[in-house]
Amino acid sequence: MPPTLDGQLTIEKTPSYFITREAPRRIAAMSRDVKLMIVVRDPVTRAISDYTQTASKRRSVAPQRPFESMAFTNRTTGLVDTSWSAIKIGVYAKHLERWLRHFPLSRVCLISGEKLIADPAAEMRRVQDFLGLKRVISEKHFYFNETKGFPCLMKAERSGSPHCLGKTKGRTHPRIDPQAVARLRDFYRPFNMKFYQMTGINFGWP
């Protein structure tokens, strides 16, 4: 991490920290003052999104197996393949447990991926409060882009023109067999409940 002067905040973003075994201990050893922000979304949609991203990268290399064949070790019994990273990452309660051995919950801001899309200003208000910043970002900084189907920033820094996230964010997901989706929802439900209990937030995932 670069040195941070008084009045400055240094932010580092690496999605894999959340699921890396060694990360909580090593980050706590680096500084106990660190604040953690974790964006979570419905783990079923997350798994499909993860698959979509991997499939888009591998298309030229090898034909991707269908999502359903990767998510289950046995389609007939509905046994979920918990060794597949796209599935494993969504068991948020297990990952958070490790972080809470090193950090109090008050130093962790859980951000809803769904609210970040539906009401980005409200989630950004929570983030600014958590970081102890003046509320600078508000509704006026966002607009809903119908073509993209997502909120975008009114202006990009230094350019004066609107800014949406790139083509790799907000991809169309493939159609997944509704039975497989239902089975995955059943699989995640107890872990989601535990996660709501641990965080005191009901994310409302189906």
Ligand SMILES: Nc1ncnc2c1ncn2[C@@H]1O[C@H](COP(=O)(O)OS(=O)(=O)O)[C@@H](OP(=O)(O)O)[C@H]1O
């Ligand atoms: N404003 C806005 N514009 C576009 N996309 C948005 C936005 N807000 C949240 N999202 C959701 O972000 C998802 C991609 O983020 P990731 O966490 O996968 O990104 S990362 O590659 O791991 O950094 C991406 O997931 P997919 O829809 O599966 O592509 C989006 O649903």
